[in-house]
Structures are given as C-alpha cells and as structure tokens.
Amino acid sequence: MIIVLKPNATEEQAKEILSRIDNAGLKPLYMPGVERIVLGALGDERVLQQLHLDAYPYVENVKPILTKYKMVNREVQAHDTVVRFGNAAVGGDKFAVIAGPCSVESEEQLMAVAEVVKKHGAVALRGGAYKPRTSPYDFQGMGIEGLKLLHKANQQLGLPTVSEVMEVGQVDSMCEYVDCLQIGARNMQNYALLKAVGESKKPVLLKRGLSATIEELLLAAEYIYDAGNPNIILCERGIRTYETATRNTLDLNAVAYLKQRTHLPVVVDPSHGTGVRELVIPLSRAAAAVGADGIIVESHLNPCEALSDGHQALTGPMFEQLMQELKPFVEAAGRTL
Structure with a gap:
C-alpha cells in the first residue's frame, strides 16, 4: 500500500x-x-x-499495490535506481557496458582481455570463476583461484568485477574478491541463494531464468530486496522458445516492459541471448534503442581456444566495433557511453 x-x-x-x-x-x-x-x-x-x-x-x-512484487515496483519509487559497485554505475544517464570472458582461464588471458575492454570503454569486467555447465564433463571454472585473478585485475586496472555465485556457501568468499554478484539463469529461483545475497548487501546482477516470466523475475528480485539489499540489476539474457536458429530468444519486449514496471536498472546479455557472435553487435544496438541501461557481453582475444562459449565471444576488434556502433543508438536514447 x-x-x-x-x-x-x-x-x-x-x-x-x-x-x-x-x-x-x-x-x-x-x-x-x-x-x-x-x-x-x-x-x-x-x-x-x-x-x-x-x-x-x-x-x-x-x-493498494496490486502486484505481488512490492518494493521493486515503480509505484513505490517513481525515480530510477542507480546501482553502484566500485567506480561503475548502472542506471541513470550513462549506458553501462560490462565485458569480459565467459570463464577466467589464466592470468594472461584475463588481463589481456581486461585491458582491451577497458581501453574501449567498458565500465566493469565480467568473468566466471565458477561455471554451471549443462554437461558435467565441461570446464567448471577455476574456483577460488579465478576469484583471486579477478581481484588482481581490479587492483591493477581499476575495473570493478562481476562474477557468478552458484551456492550459498560461496557468498562470503565471493564478497571478499568481487564487486558484484551475478545470479545466473539457472539459479534465478534458488530462493535460499537469493536471500543470502540479499543479506550480503553486495550489488547483485540477477539474470532472468531460461523459462521464467517477467513477474517471476521481479519476484526473484523482491526476495533480494526483502532480505535487505536494494542494489539489484535485472538482466534479460534470452529465454527458451521453440526457435532453434539461435541459442535463446532475446526478449527485448521484456526490457521495455520492465522499465515501466520497476525502478531497478535493466541490462541485456546479447551473448547468451543469441549464442551467435555475429548477432551480438546488432542486438546490442537494439538493446540501447529499446531503453536498456546497459549490456553485459562476452569477449575473448582468442575465441577458438576459449574453454567455454567461444562461439559467442567478441574478439578484440569486434569489441571495438561494438563500442563505435553503439554510440549513436545510445545518444538517440538520451544517454552517453
């Protein structure tokens, strides 16, 4: 009410x-x-x-507030929330680009891509230390050593970091090493984990589940907010549909709808949303045009050797192209890069 x-x-x-x-x-x-x-x-x-x-x-x-989600509802707060972590901000007048490899593979790999994305305007570095993979035989991440490398990249380059937390027992150690906790699509409705990251007060990037409705995404955010953490970034990363041409169906309808329904910032993940490297740039432009507060994209300097999702990672020159092509769309939407 x-x-x-x-x-x-x-x-x-x-x-x-x-x-x-x-x-x-x-x-x-x-x-x-x-x-x-x-x-x-x-x-x-x-x-x-x-x-x-x-x-x-x-x-x-x-x-009365008629929806089930109360605190993340725009009726409760008319102005947009800006989520800050490190020296990065998501929401407000600037369009935030978060970029980096799907997985942290080595110090050399991480530092090289971090330098490239920072040079061309990324405000934060993404990188997976723990990797939830469909197959148990795929690379599962470097774990704590990967977190230490992310922390080192932050210290040396001044790029705040985003990395996925997979279970409650990882929250404390991840809070020690990274600036923003990512809740992956598979864990969007892991309510114990949502409560734990809420209690941590650490900024959270919450990805939409593979088959989740928009209301379910907002209710997941409500769990985090209700546990005491208002620092939530929503992420549209594509949903599972009957279409097989791309990895997922990137639901840009959801972005425009979410901006009407919630005061939380909304970013788009065109890498997972399409699973196709060549589609990342045009869908990033579309994300800016439809009102997203930013994007989170995967970049790898040698995708052929990537241990995960190399097929959707932008090369260094492609990331530079992305930032150049984004600018007019961002400006047309009334923001700056």
Whole structure:
C-alpha cells in the first residue's frame, strides 16, 4: 500500500503513521520526496485496510499495490535506481557496458582481455570463476583461484568485477574478491541463494531464468530486496522458445516492459541471448534503442581456444566495433557511453 501525504505534512506526522504500521506487524517504508512524503506499508492487505490510514487529515490518498512484487515496483519509487559497485554505475544517464570472458582461464588471458575492454570503454569486467555447465564433463571454472585473478585485475586496472555465485556457501568468499554478484539463469529461483545475497548487501546482477516470466523475475528480485539489499540489476539474457536458429530468444519486449514496471536498472546479455557472435553487435544496438541501461557481453582475444562459449565471444576488434556502433543508438536514447 502507498500512502501519499499532503505537501504540508511533517516528518513527525509521517513517523506517527509509520509507527502504527509497524505496531500492526507490517513493514513500513519511508520515501521522502522533493514535494511530499510518500510512505509504504507491506503485508496482509486485510490488516492494512483495518488501519484506515486515509482518515488521517494529513494523508492525501491511499492506494493498494496490486502486484505481488512490492518494493521493486515503480509505484513505490517513481525515480530510477542507480546501482553502484566500485567506480561503475548502472542506471541513470550513462549506458553501462560490462565485458569480459565467459570463464577466467589464466592470468594472461584475463588481463589481456581486461585491458582491451577497458581501453574501449567498458565500465566493469565480467568473468566466471565458477561455471554451471549443462554437461558435467565441461570446464567448471577455476574456483577460488579465478576469484583471486579477478581481484588482481581490479587492483591493477581499476575495473570493478562481476562474477557468478552458484551456492550459498560461496557468498562470503565471493564478497571478499568481487564487486558484484551475478545470479545466473539457472539459479534465478534458488530462493535460499537469493536471500543470502540479499543479506550480503553486495550489488547483485540477477539474470532472468531460461523459462521464467517477467513477474517471476521481479519476484526473484523482491526476495533480494526483502532480505535487505536494494542494489539489484535485472538482466534479460534470452529465454527458451521453440526457435532453434539461435541459442535463446532475446526478449527485448521484456526490457521495455520492465522499465515501466520497476525502478531497478535493466541490462541485456546479447551473448547468451543469441549464442551467435555475429548477432551480438546488432542486438546490442537494439538493446540501447529499446531503453536498456546497459549490456553485459562476452569477449575473448582468442575465441577458438576459449574453454567455454567461444562461439559467442567478441574478439578484440569486434569489441571495438561494438563500442563505435553503439554510440549513436545510445545518444538517440538520451544517454552517453
């Protein structure tokens, strides 16, 4: 429920209502704005109705939040959230490009690609230390050694890092080494993991599940937010459909829809969304045009030797081309690179 106070309402009057909400066993939210104070109350709608908050003389109006996701809802917060990790920011006026290899393979490999993507304008470095693979015989990642290499790249190049956490037991160690925790598509509805990264307060990049609806993605974000962590970046990375021409079907409809429904920033992963190297650049342009806050792409200086997903990784020259071709689309959308 959203409670909008009249322009002349005081902070003390707001606290009176918040106290009543809290005493009723509900979760109070305090959202002071430039022109007026907005309050929120989360919990059983039946209890909320019994409080009769609209009877207060300094309450302008009370309206229910009809969706299941409450705190990530744009009705609760009209302005866009900007998520910051290290010296990177996702959301706001700048279009963020996060880039790097699918897997951390060696120090030489990681540092080389990190230098290239930084040179051409990437704001953060992605790299998998733990790799959830469909086949148990595929490369599973370097583990803790990979995390140490990501930390080293951050220290030497000043690029904040993003890496996937696969289970609750990895959260603490990953928080020590990386700047943003990625929840992969396979773990989007791993609720114990969502709660754990929520409690960590570390920025989270939450990828949409392979067959997840938009509402399920937002409810997954709600788990993280409810656990105390508002620093969430949503990621559209393609969904599984009947189409077999590409690895997944990149749902750009979802980006435009999410920007209407939530205040959280939304990025697009055209690498996994298509699985085809040659399609990454045009779909990145489309992501910028449709209103995404950024992209996360895979890059490898020698994709033929990549231990995972080499077929969808941009080479160094292709990454430079991507950044050049993105610029007019980003500017047309009212942002800067």
